Amino acid sequence: MAILKYDIRRPESEGGGFEVRYWSPINSPVLNADGEVTFIINRAEDVTEFMLLKQQDSERRRINSELQLRTSQMEAEIFLRAHKLQIVNNQLQKLTQAALEINAALI
Incomplete structure (x- = not known):
């Protein structure tokens, strides 16, 4: 049977x-000597801790996925900025070399 959620008065x-509590109902048939159901024992087991741990695990997984996505985005941004910086450094190096050549020609 499905897990049931009941609020219990504190x-x-x-x-x-x-207080929110979760219960797992369990039905157990009791048979007579002929194998027929005489009655059914119904009990419920408190599974609140299990459900809370399951919710926490789910939340932890969601946060982990979000952090992995952010990390990937940051890595891509760092790569793009490093590439742009390399282009600018190359341009600066060429301009510096050209300035040195012009300065040497003027001397």
């Missing part, structure tokens, strides 16, 4: 209000 001594 005692006033614990601040009152409601």
Whole structure:
């Protein structure tokens, strides 16, 4: 059966209000000697901690994916800026060489 979510009232001594709890219902048939269902035992197991850990894991994965995307974007930006800087440095080097040649010709 599906996990059920129920809000449970907290005692006033614990601040009152409601607390979210998750339950996993389990049905177990009890058979008679002929193999027929005599009755069904229904119980619910509190799985709140499991569900909260699952939600935290999901959130952690979402954040991790977001950080990986940002990292990739930053790496691409760094590569692009480094490439532009290399082009400007090459232009500067050519201009410096041309200035030195002009200066040598004038002397």
